[in-house]
Amino acid sequence: MLRARVALNPASVVAPVSRRTFGSFVEHMGRCVYTGIYEPGHPLADEDGFRTDVLALARELGVTMVRYPGGNFVSGYRWEDGIGPVADRPRRRDLAWRSIETNEVGIDEFAKWAEKADVEIMYAVNLGTRGVQEALDVHEYINHPEGTHLSELRRANGAEKPYGIKLWCLGNELDGPWQTGHKTPEEYGLLAAATARALRSAEPDLELVACGSSSSIMPTFGSWESTLLEHAYDLVDYVSCHAYYEEHDGDLGSFLASAVDMDHFVNSIVATADAVGARLKSKKKINLSFDEWNVWYLSRFQSAPLPKEWEVAPRVIEDQYNVADAVVVGSLLISLLRHSDRVTAACQAQLVNVIAPIMTEPGGPAWRQTIFHPFARTAALAKGDVLRLEIQSPVYATEKYGEAPVIDAVATHDPATGDVVVFAVNRDQERAVEFAVDLTAFGTDLTVAEAWTLTDDDVRAVNTKDDPERVTMQPLTGVALDGGAATLTLPRISWSAIRFTRA
Numbered sequence: 182m183l184r185a186r187v188a189l190n191p192a193s194v195v196a197p198v199s200r201r202t203f204g205s206f207v208e209h210m211g212r213c214v215y216t217g218i219y220e221p222g223h224p225l226a227d228e229d230g231f232r233t234d235v236l237a238l239a240r241e242l243g244v245t246m247v248r249y250p251g252g253n254f255v256s257g258y259r260w261e262d263g264i265g266p267v268a269d270r271p272r273r274r275d276l277a278w279r280s281i282e283t284n285e286v287g288i289d290e291f292a293k294w295a296e297k298a299d300v301e302i303m304y305a306v307n308l309g310t311r312g313v314q315e316a317l318d319v320h321e322y323i324n325h326p327e328g329t330h331l332s333e334l335r336r337a338n339g340a341e342k343p344y345g346i347k348l349w350c351l352g353n354e355l356d357g358p359w360q361t362g363h364k365t366p367e368e369y370g371l372l373a374a375a376t377a378r379a380l381r382s383a384e385p386d387l388e389l390v391a392c393g394s395s396s397s398i399m400p401t402f403g404s405w406e407s408t409l410l411e412h413a414y415d416l417v418d419y420v421s422c423h424a425y426y427e428e429h430d431g432d433l434g435s436f437l438a439s440a441v442d443m444d445h446f447v448n449s450i451v452a453t454a455d456a457v458g459a460r461l462k463s464k465k466k467i468n469l470s471f472d473e474w475n476v477w478y479l480s481r482f483q484s485a486p487l488p489k490e491w492e493v494a495p496r497v498i499e500d501q502y503n504v505a506d507a508v509v510v511g512s513l514l515i516s517l518l519r520h521s522d523r524v525t526a527a528c529q530a531q532l533v534n535v536i537a538p539i540m541t542e543p544g545g546p547a548w549r550q551t552i553f554h555p556f557a558r559t560a561a562l563a564k565g566d567v568l569r570l571e572i573q574s575p576v577y578a579t580e581k582y583g584e585a586p587v588i589d590a591v592a593t594h595d596p597a598t599g600d601v602v603v604f605a606v607n608r609d610q611e612r613a614v615e616f617a618v619d620l621t622a623f624g625t626d627l628t629v630a631e632a633w634t635l636t637d638d639d640v641r642a643v644n645t646k647d648d649p650e651r652v653t654m655q656p657l658t659g660v661a662l663d664g665g666a667a668t669l670t671l672p673r674i675s676w677s678a679i680r681f682t683r684a
């Protein structure tokens with residue numbers, strides 16, 4: 182049996198858990214909006230056309246914040262197409278996903294959905310084909326209280342009160358040549374700074390997210406952030422990070438270690454931002470918004486062309502996730518939580534149908550993919566402070582990342598309840614690992630309140646419409662607690678969550 186160990190200490194705190202870590206993403210892409218969150222005529226649609234089965238699953242998932250309306254989509258989007266009488270709204274080409282946007286859903290409808298789902302909106306403006314003026318216009322429509330042309334238009338459209346959106350993304354992935362309106366770092370830095378300055382004149386306490394790199398393999402990774410922050414350091418609060426992982430050519434070992442890359446990504450951008458801050462003699466710290474992350478079989482998408490015909494809501498990147506994918510998603514959440522001092526917002530991309538934890542059939546059911554489970558458990562259990570851990574773990578060799586730890590973990594401690602929660606991944610493909618967790622610093626009166634694991638003899642098992650509960654969380658057996666010494670037996674290729682509470 183392999184062995185690993187860690188000692189937890191309530192005084193060793195990284196930062197409080199940010200509720201914004203449990204964000205998601207709704208893009209006008211494929212079937213995320215149409216037949217995803219919105220399907221008038223569906224037997225379970227409410228009076229506004231929203232699927233109540235999807236709303237219930239979004240709440241169960243524990244999503245706290247949703248980025249909207251894109252994504253690559255936003256870089257060609259005219260927000261004003263999506264307001265006013267639905268019958269008058271134009272149908273447009275969406276060049277990003279080669280589909281037809283009907284504009285039946287716009288900001289007024291999405292704000293209604295967000296209220297029902299009880300989530301904060303993170304709103305992205307178009308800095309691909311548009312600029313400062315249009316960003317100001319959409320801000321006026323969304324957040325200006327009353328008495329101006331666009332705020333009165335919102336009121337006339339039925340929203341008397343401003344939406345009060347605080348978190349704004351200054352464009353999307355403008356470092357990527359695939360992006361409509363792709364820019365050089367210099368061009369983007371100047372535009373982001375000008376847009377941020379204008380938005381702040383309208384509403385000084387907005388929280389602004391500048392686009393960082395769309396992956397760590399971009400040729401401009403690091404230099405993009407550095408140039409952009411030279412222009413915008415004092416004007417923005419966050420730099421965004423985007424990362425998608427997949428298993429390449431059956432290399433499961435590297436895939437299971439994807440969080441090593443996420444750690445590297447975060448550490449590199451924190452170092453880059455802090456270096457710019459030092460050059461500018463600024464005391465301010467820029468935080469990271471990891472506002473697109475997930476498992477995505479991107480290489481399959483890249484090898485299959487987008488639909489030839491211009492369709493409304495085509496099936497695009499509807500990846501079906503297996504057990505290994507869910508274990509990786511759980512481990513990426515471990516990485517995000519570990520960095521809670523600097524990653525204070527994050528969005529799993531996306532929420533429904535498009536590389537998503539929730540799937541739907543038009544006119545049919547909605548169900549949970551495997552990746553739903555680690556997200557939902559983490560969002561429900563991670564409370565209070567994130568603890569700093571020094572894990573002693575065996576390592577294994579990976580093709581992509583060199584040596585990776587077999588066991589990775591993060592823990593939270595809620596001073597209000599005394600609960601301690603350990604989230605742990607076992608990346609070994611053959612063996613269970615005995616993980617010794619020293620909790621003596623919390624006293625000796627802790628008991629095991631709940632212990633769950635996601636694992637399966639068949640790591641390729643998936644949930645489908647016809648077998649939606651094939652993969653779920655299972656009770657983790659073999660949790661021993663003696664005084665303050667816990668021993669967890671973590672199955673091979675598994676993600677687990679164990680909550681200890683005061684007796």
Ligand code: AHR
Pocket residue numbers: 208210251252253254353354395473530531
């Ligand atoms: O989430 C899918 C796409 O991935 C988004 O539209 C884009 O921002 C990223 O490349």
